Amino acid sequence: MSIRFFNTYSRALEEFQPRASASRKIDMYTCGPTVYSRAHIGNFRAYVFEDLLQRHLELRDYKVCRVMNVTDVDDKTIRGARAAKIPLAEFTAPFKQAFFEDIETLRIKRANEFPAATDRRYVDKMIAMIGTLVSRGLAYQADDKSVYYRINKFPGYGKLAHFDLTQLQSTGRVKNDEYDKEHVGDFALWKAWDEEDGDVKWDSPWGPGRPGWHIECSAMATAILGDQIDIHCGGVDNIFPHHEAEIAQTEGVTGKQFVRYWLHCAHLLVDGQKMSKSLGNFYTLPDLLERGYTGREIRYSLMRVHYRAPLNFTWEGMEEARQALARIDDWLERLHETVAGKIDPSKADKIDLQPGARFEEALDDDLNISAALGLLFESIRETNRALDRNELGAAAANAWLQWWERIDSVLVIQPEVASLPAAIAALAEARMQARLAKDWRKSDELRDELSARGWEARDTKDGQKVTRRAGA
């Protein structure tokens, strides 16, 4: 069965056919963070989705080259640097670092490249592209010295967002003080320097200034990946104007189709509402870590809803994620013990219960993660039942663990192996002695003590098991 994705451009489910079918190489560009503050969990929902996408394509033997830009110059970063009275680069550096820490916490695979908008190489490329657009009449310098894209000259403008240009209305979200533009929809390619920008400026044929936001992605994508790429991702709010502008800029320069598949991730809501600082429902990764949730628990909770459906973030949802992961952890532990022969080495496989390919087939279908996880949990119940009945032996358990390794290359929710600290091992040993002596009171006290230290003691028919408590 083929891989299918919902392409924003066509608003239809399409069979995935990358350009280089023989080499199985895929070029993927994903819009990254603007480093003016710490990224919030809504941002990370998109990045986790992109990670899932990349990892699933790799599971399907594609070689993915992914680029994620870092926007380190724009109105907000400049404003922040001015407010802090420090140079722009000094202002953005800690947010860049925080971003990389956060993606590591969420087990997001690092992109091959993280180009920065202020990199001289890319600024030059942006200036070159703008020059081409101007020479072709697709852009013009206005009286305010800024250079704008002449959207009426690009026939395809509006096709991604499915907007009719005559219907564009101002929401007043952006201050509309650009009276020099020919059309309200014309967007800035090059922003002329003004006093507010301080020393943030580059020389250009149009005078000192800085690049517009949209051109940076066009320049960095084509500089690193070439004129055409297979997949471009982002949040739904990037469809317009950002990605629409990228198409106009890039295709205006190259004359070739820029992107084959546009994939956009729906928003994350918090308690049914848009996240905002004024509502007090604005969370960053450190906020959740402080509440005791782990990176993989957050990853799971951000991943478990299909990317095109809105995801409502709640603490109840975090608890659910924790419990679901604990179920997986216990299952893995059981399989490992079965493989190691700890439970009963004489056991043979009595039933034919083998993993299948349905998990990855579910992901082939526009990353249907809910269906895929449903299959995982069904498999867990079936294998647990067989283990309960002593019908599943080491060979089958091993096959299931290998299957797990395969699907976890996409999910990446494997528990960390926590070794038993000496003090915990001593408590566990003491409790085992108490149980042998049938000193239940002491045994229960020791269990409580272990629990208080974040460890859980469970008595099985094969003896006591001590594991790290969920979330601890």
Added chain:
RNA sequence: GGCGGGGUAGCCAAGUGGUAAGGUCGGGGUCUGCAAAACCUCUAUUCGCGGGUUCGAUUCCCGCCCCCGCCUCCA
């Protein structure tokens, strides 16, 4: 007003023209010194509402309602 996404059990959520996966929570049971885990079992005669097509619709068509987003620099 234009353009999208969504409305399935307490909560999260998959899905199909033929009668509702899975997770989580809660009740009961097996096991256990007690727990835990696991397993068994119960919890939507029903899929936002109203029509239509059909032998049959949650699934297709029409109309309506609600939520969320975008409509010029927010993932």
